[in-house]
Amino acid sequence: GLLDGWTGAQFDGVGIGHTRWATNGLVSEGNAHPHIDCTGQLSLVHNGIIENAAGLRCELAATGHTFLTTVDSEVLCHLIEYERNRCGDLVRALQNALARVEGTWALAVLEQGTGRIGLAANGSPLLVAHTSHGDFAASEIAAIADWVDGFRVLDDGDVVELVNGWWNRSGTAVPPPVASRCRWVGHDVELNGYTDCMAKEIDEQPEAAARVLDELVDGIANGAIWNQLGLPPFERLRVIGCGTSLNAGQVIGNLTRELGGVPVSATVASEAAAEVPDEHQLCLAISQSGETTDVLRAVESPAMGEAPLLALTNNPRSTLARLADAVIGCPAGPQIGVVATKTFACQVISGVALMLSALVAMNRLSRASATGIVDDLRRVPDQLAAAGAVAKCVVPQIADELVSADGFIFIARGSGLPYAAEGALKLQELTHRWAEHYPAGELKHGPLALVDFGTPVVVVDNGDPKLAFDIAEVQDRGGRVITIGSAGSEIPVATVPVAPWGPLESAVVMQILARNLALALGHDVDKPRDLAKSGTLE
Structure with a gap:
C-alpha cells in the first residue's frame, strides 16, 4: 500500500502534498511545497504561476507578514491568511484572496485544527473525486486511479471545499459539473517488474499503437474520422506544439503536405502569438496533457483569428480540449515518466489517421490510395515491437x-x-x-x-x-x-x-x-x- 515502510508520524486522515520541487526559485527543501502562513495554521500546495506575486508580497510584508522563501506560491498562503483574519472562514478567505491574484493556479489549502481543505483552479488542471475510500483532489487522474471510479474537473474560477460544496469565483453556489468516468486503473501506472517507468512505457508502444489504430483505422479511407468532427475544409494546415508534441506535429504536417499538396507551417507554441491570422487554415494544436500553458496561450491569442481549432491530446477532458472546436484523442494511457515516449508514437499515429481521413474527405487523396496506406499503418505496432x-x-x-x-x-x-x-x-x-x-x-x-x-x-x-x-x-x-x-x-x-x-x-x-x-x-x-x-x- 501507500504506507508500506513508512516510519514517520501516523496520518490523521487528512493531508496535502506535492511531488514536484518549486519551479519558481531554487531547487531546495526550503522552497519545496507545502508552504505555510505566519502562524503555521494554513498549509498550501500550488501548481501555476502568480504574475503579481511581487506586488502582493510588498503589501503583505508592509502589514507584518514574514516570508521564508522567494517562491510565488508562498505569497498565496499569506494572502489567504490575511483574508481569513478579516472574515474568519477558510473558503470565503480563499475566494477573496484569489479575486486579487493574477496568474494561474491549481491549489489546495489545509486549515490546521479543523482539517478543512479548500481547492481552487484557474488555468491549471485540478479534479476532485468523492468515493467510499475518502475524498480526493489531484492534478491528474493517474495519481488516484486506484480508488476512484468517477471524478469532476474544476472549471476556471471554481473554489471548492473538498468535502462540502462548489462555488464559482464570485462566491455564488453552483451545481457541480457532471462526473466523468475514470478510464485508467491502478495497474496502468504500476512498474510491474520494470526498473523505471520509461522502460515500461517504451515497451508499451506496440500495444498503445494498436489501441489507437483499433479506434481510428475504420474511419480513414472513407473520410469518416474527419467528417465526424464537423469542421470545414481547409486550404492550409498550421501545427502548434512544444517539444515532443511539436515533433509529432512536424511528422503529421510532412505527410499532409506530401500526400495532399497542402501548405503546412509548424510553430513553436511560445512564439505562435506573433503569427498572422488566416481563416482558411486549420489550426492543429497538440499537447499530450492538454494543459501545456504555452499551447493554451497560443490558441487563445489573436493570432488564431477565425480559423477552426482542432486539439490532438491524450486527455479529452483537458483545458485544450474544452477550448477547441473539435478533439481527436491519442489514447496512449497514462504517461508517468516526464520524458514522452509512447505518447509520441500515439500522437503520430492518431494525427496521421486524422489527416489521411481529411485528405480523402476533401478529395485530395483517393480512397484506393488511402486503403493501401492504411494497410501499411496496420503494420506499425509489429514494426515498433x-x-x-x-x-x-x-x-x-x-x-x-x-x-x-x-x-x-x-x-x-x-x-x-x-x-x-x-x-x-x-x-x-x-x-x-x-x-x-x-x-x-x-x-x-x-x-x-x-x-x-x-x-x-x-x-x-x-x-x-x-x-x-x-x-x-x-x-x-x-x-x-x-x-x-x-x-x-x-x-x-x-x-x-x-x-x-x-x-x-x-x-x-x-x-x-x-x-x-x-x-x-x-x-x-x-x-x-x-x-x-x-x-x-x-
Missing part, C-alpha cells in the same frame, strides 16, 4: 562507447528530420549532454565545424540517397557515425520503402539509446533534471 527488440540487442554496446562523449549531433533529411529532432531532444532531457539536430544538407554550412574525432553523429536514414554524401563528410573528419535505417545500417530497424509518415521505428531506438546513456551516467530517467511533468508555466 521489432525495432525495440533489435535496439535492446545492439544499443547497449553503442551506449557504452559513447558515455564519455560530451556532445551529439543528429542528422536526417526529409521525413526523417522530425525524428532526428525527437532523438536529440530525448538525449538532452535524459543525459544532460548537448545534443542538436540538423538537416543533413545543412552540415556543410556550419555545424560540420563541431565534428571532431569521435564526435557521435546519429543518422536517421529514411532512404534518401543524398545521405551517403553527408555521412562521408562526417567520416572524413573522424566522426563516429551511428546509422538507424534499413538492412546494412548499424541499427537495422527501418522498413523499405519508408512509409509516408517517415521512419517511426527510429524513435524507439533513440529512446532506448538515451535511456541507456542516462542510466550509465547515473541519472534518474523518470525525473530528468529541471523538467516538470507538464509545461504549466509560460
Whole structure:
C-alpha cells in the first residue's frame, strides 16, 4: 500500500502534498511545497504561476507578514491568511484572496485544527473525486486511479471545499459539473517488474499503437474520422506544439503536405502569438496533457483569428480540449515518466489517421490510395515491437562507447528530420549532454565545424540517397557515425520503402539509446533534471 515502510508520524486522515520541487526559485527543501502562513495554521500546495506575486508580497510584508522563501506560491498562503483574519472562514478567505491574484493556479489549502481543505483552479488542471475510500483532489487522474471510479474537473474560477460544496469565483453556489468516468486503473501506472517507468512505457508502444489504430483505422479511407468532427475544409494546415508534441506535429504536417499538396507551417507554441491570422487554415494544436500553458496561450491569442481549432491530446477532458472546436484523442494511457515516449508514437499515429481521413474527405487523396496506406499503418505496432527488440540487442554496446562523449549531433533529411529532432531532444532531457539536430544538407554550412574525432553523429536514414554524401563528410573528419535505417545500417530497424509518415521505428531506438546513456551516467530517467511533468508555466 501507500504506507508500506513508512516510519514517520501516523496520518490523521487528512493531508496535502506535492511531488514536484518549486519551479519558481531554487531547487531546495526550503522552497519545496507545502508552504505555510505566519502562524503555521494554513498549509498550501500550488501548481501555476502568480504574475503579481511581487506586488502582493510588498503589501503583505508592509502589514507584518514574514516570508521564508522567494517562491510565488508562498505569497498565496499569506494572502489567504490575511483574508481569513478579516472574515474568519477558510473558503470565503480563499475566494477573496484569489479575486486579487493574477496568474494561474491549481491549489489546495489545509486549515490546521479543523482539517478543512479548500481547492481552487484557474488555468491549471485540478479534479476532485468523492468515493467510499475518502475524498480526493489531484492534478491528474493517474495519481488516484486506484480508488476512484468517477471524478469532476474544476472549471476556471471554481473554489471548492473538498468535502462540502462548489462555488464559482464570485462566491455564488453552483451545481457541480457532471462526473466523468475514470478510464485508467491502478495497474496502468504500476512498474510491474520494470526498473523505471520509461522502460515500461517504451515497451508499451506496440500495444498503445494498436489501441489507437483499433479506434481510428475504420474511419480513414472513407473520410469518416474527419467528417465526424464537423469542421470545414481547409486550404492550409498550421501545427502548434512544444517539444515532443511539436515533433509529432512536424511528422503529421510532412505527410499532409506530401500526400495532399497542402501548405503546412509548424510553430513553436511560445512564439505562435506573433503569427498572422488566416481563416482558411486549420489550426492543429497538440499537447499530450492538454494543459501545456504555452499551447493554451497560443490558441487563445489573436493570432488564431477565425480559423477552426482542432486539439490532438491524450486527455479529452483537458483545458485544450474544452477550448477547441473539435478533439481527436491519442489514447496512449497514462504517461508517468516526464520524458514522452509512447505518447509520441500515439500522437503520430492518431494525427496521421486524422489527416489521411481529411485528405480523402476533401478529395485530395483517393480512397484506393488511402486503403493501401492504411494497410501499411496496420503494420506499425509489429514494426515498433521489432525495432525495440533489435535496439535492446545492439544499443547497449553503442551506449557504452559513447558515455564519455560530451556532445551529439543528429542528422536526417526529409521525413526523417522530425525524428532526428525527437532523438536529440530525448538525449538532452535524459543525459544532460548537448545534443542538436540538423538537416543533413545543412552540415556543410556550419555545424560540420563541431565534428571532431569521435564526435557521435546519429543518422536517421529514411532512404534518401543524398545521405551517403553527408555521412562521408562526417567520416572524413573522424566522426563516429551511428546509422538507424534499413538492412546494412548499424541499427537495422527501418522498413523499405519508408512509409509516408517517415521512419517511426527510429524513435524507439533513440529512446532506448538515451535511456541507456542516462542510466550509465547515473541519472534518474523518470525525473530528468529541471523538467516538470507538464509545461504549466509560460
